[in-house]
Amino acid sequence: MRLDKWLWCARFYKTRAMAAEFCDQGRIRVNGVVTTKAHYTVKPGDKLTLPQGSRVRVVEVLALTERRGPAPDAAMLYTEHEA
Secondary structure (H helix, E strand, O other), rough: OOOHHHHOOOOOOHHHHHHHHHHHHHOOOEEEEEEEEOOEEOOOOOOOEEEEOOEEEEEOOOOOOOOOHHHHHHHHHHEOOOO
16 A cells, blocks of 8 residues: 555544655655655555654554554554654
């Protein structure tokens, strides 16, 4: 699944365009490697490091989804780790 779409479905960013912009700026790391491509493919088990507000979040992808659902469903797509 595309990185920008997963970030949007998991509700880290309000719009998919905003998620793509953060990817294109090189502000997202996948498994410790900076990525500048919104179309980067993520899979379960990948660790993402991303800025959100004034903090940095480290999350592990647990599942993929094809649609953006309610917040409780989105929270089941990842697990949070200490930064």
